[in-house]
Amino acid sequence: MHIIVTVKQVPETRTLRMDEATGTLVRDSGTAIVNPLDLYAVELALQLKELHNAHVTAISMGPPHAEKALREVMSMGVDDAVLVSDRAYAGSDAWSTAWILAAAINTVKDFDLIICGERATDGDTGQVGPELAAALNINALTYVNHFELASAGDFTASRLVEDGEEQLAGKLPMLLTVVKEIAVPRLPVLEGKIRARRAPVKTLGQNELKLDERLVGLQGAPTRVDKIFRPQIMRDCIMASATQGQGALAAVKQLNEFLLTRRIGGGGV
Amino acid sequence: MKEAFSGIWIIAGQRDGELLRISFELIARGLELARKRNTSLTAVVFGAGMTNKELYRLIRCGADRVIVADFPELDKFDLELHAACLTALINEYKPEVVLAGATTTGRSLAPYAAMNVHAGLTADCTGLDIDPESGLLIQTRPAAGGNIMASIKSPSCRPQMATLRPHSCLPAEPLKGRGESSGVILRMKQLPPSPEGRNTVKHIGFCPLSEDFGIQDAEKVVVVGRGIKKADNLKLVFDFAKRIGAAVGATREVVDRGWMSYPHQIGLSGKTISPRLYMAFGVSGSIQHLAGMRTAETVVAVNTDPEAQIFSIADFGITGSLFDVIPALIGEINAGNATWIK
Ligand SMILES: Cc1cc2nc3c(=O)[nH]c(=O)nc-3n(C[C@H](O)[C@H](O)[C@H](O)COP(=O)(O)OP(=O)(O)OC[C@H]3O[C@@H](n4cnc5c(N)ncnc54)[C@H](O)[C@@H]3O)c2cc1C
Ligand SMILES: Nc1ncnc2c1ncn2[C@@H]1O[C@H](COP(=O)(O)O)[C@@H](O)[C@H]1O
Numbered sequence: 001m002h003i004i005v006t007v008k009q010v011p012e013t014r015t016l017r018m019d020e021a022t023g024t025l026v027r028d029s030g031t032a033i034v035n036p037l038d039l040y041a042v043e044l045a046l047q048l049k050e051l052h053n054a055h056v057t058a059i060s061m062g063p064p065h066a067e068k069a070l071r072e073v074m075s076m077g078v079d080d081a082v083l084v085s086d087r088a089y090a091g092s093d094a095w096s097t098a099w100i101l102a103a104a105i106n107t108v109k110d111f112d113l114i115i116c117g118e119r120a121t122d123g124d125t126g127q128v129g130p131e132l133a134a135a136l137n138i139n140a141l142t143y144v145n146h147f148e149l150a151s152a153g154d155f156t157a158s159r160l161v162e163d164g165e166e167q168l169a170g171k172l173p174m175l176l177t178v179v180k181e182i183a184v185p186r187l188p189v190l191e192g193k194i195r196a197r198r199a200p201v202k203t204l205g206q207n208e209l210k211l212d213e214r215l216v217g218l219q220g221a222p223t224r225v226d227k228i229f230r231p232q233i234m235r236d237c238i239m240a241s242a243t244q245g246q247g248a249l250a251a252v253k254q255l256n257e258f259l260l261t262r263r264i265g266g267g268g269v
Numbered sequence: 270m271k272e273a274f275s276g277i278w279i280i281a282g283q284r285d286g287e288l289l290r291i292s293f294e295l296i297a298r299g300l301e302l303a304r305k306r307n308t309s310l311t312a313v314v315f316g317a318g319m320t321n322k323e324l325y326r327l328i329r330c331g332a333d334r335v336i337v338a339d340f341p342e343l344d345k346f347d348l349e350l351h352a353a354c355l356t357a358l359i360n361e362y363k364p365e366v367v368l369a370g371a372t373t374t375g376r377s378l379a380p381y382a383a384m385n386v387h388a389g390l391t392a393d394c395t396g397l398d399i400d401p402e403s404g405l406l407i408q409t410r411p412a413a414g415g416n417i418m419a420s421i422k423s424p425s426c427r428p429q430m431a432t433l434r435p436h437s438c439l440p441a442e443p444l445k446g447r448g449e450s451s452g453v454i455l456r457m458k459q460l461p462p463s464p465e466g467r468n469t470v471k472h473i474g475f476c477p478l479s480e481d482f483g484i485q486d487a488e489k490v491v492v493v494g495r496g497i498k499k500a501d502n503l504k505l506v507f508d509f510a511k512r513i514g515a516a517v518g519a520t521r522e523v524v525d526r527g528w529m530s531y532p533h534q535i536g537l538s539g540k541t542i543s544p545r546l547y548m549a550f551g552v553s554g555s556i557q558h559l560a561g562m563r564t565a566e567t568v569v570a571v572n573t574d575p576e577a578q579i580f581s582i583a584d585f586g587i588t589g590s591l592f593d594v595i596p597a598l599i600g601e602i603n604a605g606n607a608t609w610i611k
Contacts, residue, residue: 125392127380134384139349167474222389222426242589259609
């Protein structure tokens with residue numbers, strides 16, 4: 001059995017701040033990490049590996065230094081890693097990323113299961129998973145919070161939706177996007193770290209994939225960021241003060257008058 | 270050929286044959302775009318046993334046409350199957366714009382179909398506009414943790430697809446003068462053939478969540494921030510909320526301290542609400558919190574700090590302590606002086 005996990009390298013967002021004066025983003029010396037939500041995908045893959053003796057390959061598209069993210073998940077126990085990297089792929093949006101990943105996956109060995117994170121903390125679209133399934137012509141389950149496999153490739157799973165949890169059954173191949181509840185990611189062990197440092201990372205680019213350049217990178221991305229701006233949030237606020245003496249009562253009376261002029265649903269006691 | 274694509278589509282959501290609120294939010298957005306672009310509005314519905322009576326609700330609220338794929342196989346959500354239907358419909362009718370809800374269903378279905386038809390798709394939009402001449406859709410969504418907004422376009426691919434954040438606008442209501450004859454219902458004749466080797470998914474059960482989902486559907490929401498100081502003080506807020514028939518929400522500061530549970534959190538990493546009345550007590554109005562409530566109809570804020578950012582988005586603000594103002598509010602209700610509560 002062969003499981004593929006998709007992992008993305010993202011900038012550390014805890015340190016992301018706004019410069020109030022200029023309205024621009026302050027990025028503190030850009031440390032790059034494995035997309036935190038992808039660690040849940042990796043953990044599920046590793047648990048399935050232990051139970052079913054599966055082989056786990058991690059794949060990432062990104063600049064050459066995304067190799068670090070791949071080595072990190074190898075140190076957790078992932079067997080193989082594939083880095084998809086080419087200048088021609090820079091500027092890809094979710095559509096072109098999924099297109100490229102699908103092409104890369106098709107050059108790797110046949111798979112039974114693909115596991116993706118729910119979303120990447122930088123792009124934050126959550127679209128690459130379902131788009132990848134479509135590009136590979138397989139069905140997908142999104143927002144999976146539980147997954148169990150019988151050896152014959154039959155599985156049961158549950159999905160977390162707005163008003164509850166759906167319980168499902170199906171057969172591999174399948175693509176999953178998983179949510180936090182799926183598992184608790186393990187920490188890398190020393191042995192894993194040593195192996196990961198030496199393990200080869202296979203690299204794929206345009207030489208190997210030969211994709212139509214009109215479909216990849218900035219040129220191929222259907223969406224474009226047109227501009228970035230600070231949200232305008234202003235309403236004309238009527239102010240009342242409750243800071244002195246009978247202030248609270250007077251302010252509340254004024255508020256009650258004001259609310260009479262607004263359309264407000266009933267339902268009070 | 271971009272010119273071959275026309276009309277605004279929305280993908281309505283339903284459960285057990287009943288249209289969900291998001292469907293009408295999408296109608297409201299779609300109608301705005303259709304009017305501006307001077308084109309028609311179509312609602313697409315997937316399900317099993319959808320009655321015309323229910324579907325006419327969409328027409329009364331502004332849809333010119335409803336296309337329904339109504340088959341037993343579509344009773345429960347199967348991504349590949351639903352996406353195959355949507356893909357077939359898009360290829361046949363060529364809409365210029367397709368909007369879905371940014372729900373677990375919409376955020377799965379829209380990308381799967383977008384890949385199939387090579388469309389640009391923008392996730393989780395809070396604002397939409399259209400250029401009346403070119404038909405270019407201008408999609409606005411929060412980026413970088415809500416600190417900034419990005420506006421996104423899909424200049425060359427059609428349709429232009431977007432998922433819309435639930436509760437980011439008020440749902441459409443039936444329009445004067447519109448009846449069953451104001452639009453048509455088309456029923457899809459057969460399911461597209463299922464591609465060979467693709468696996469369908471069997472639904473074996475559903476387990477509803479126990480937490481109450483009150484705040485997203487409530488007309489009135491009272492929200493507490495860190496100004497409440499400790500969990501014990503929440504009693505005061507709950508007492509007031511009960512008297513005006515409001516649900517209670519909280520900022521992340523309050524949830525992180527364990528004073529209230531996560532389902533109450535409003536904001537970027539919590540729920541998005543759009544009530545008729547939002548009342549904030551001790552909330553500073555951080556950009557991440559505002560991301561979840563900016564579309565509320567009337568906003569009232571009480572804060573000791575006259576410079577608090579929450580006032581910039583409020584319609585009525587009181588500078589003062591919530592510990593003085595809430596008792597005064599309750600006092601006035603008891604005295605029968607709060608006649609806006611009917
Ligand atoms: C990635 C990210 C996601 C986030 N997501 C969310 C989210 O989803 N929701 C969210 O809410 N936050 C979110 N936050 C946190 C957000 O940045 C703020 O920290 C938070 O909203 C502040 O909560 P607050 O207004 O309760 O607290 P504070 O900012 O501490 O404000 C407390 C306010 O109470 C006032 N006050 C004090 N005493 C009184 C009194 N007696 N009477 C009246 N007023 C009083 C003070 O003047 C102050 O304005 C997020 C942050 C990040 C970085
Ligand atoms: N460049 C990438 N390389 C590998 N996997 C990715 C990449 N981008 C997205 N993914 C996967 O798709 C998921 C959703 O990402 P996104 O659609 O960008 O929010 C992530 O959690 C990853 O599992």
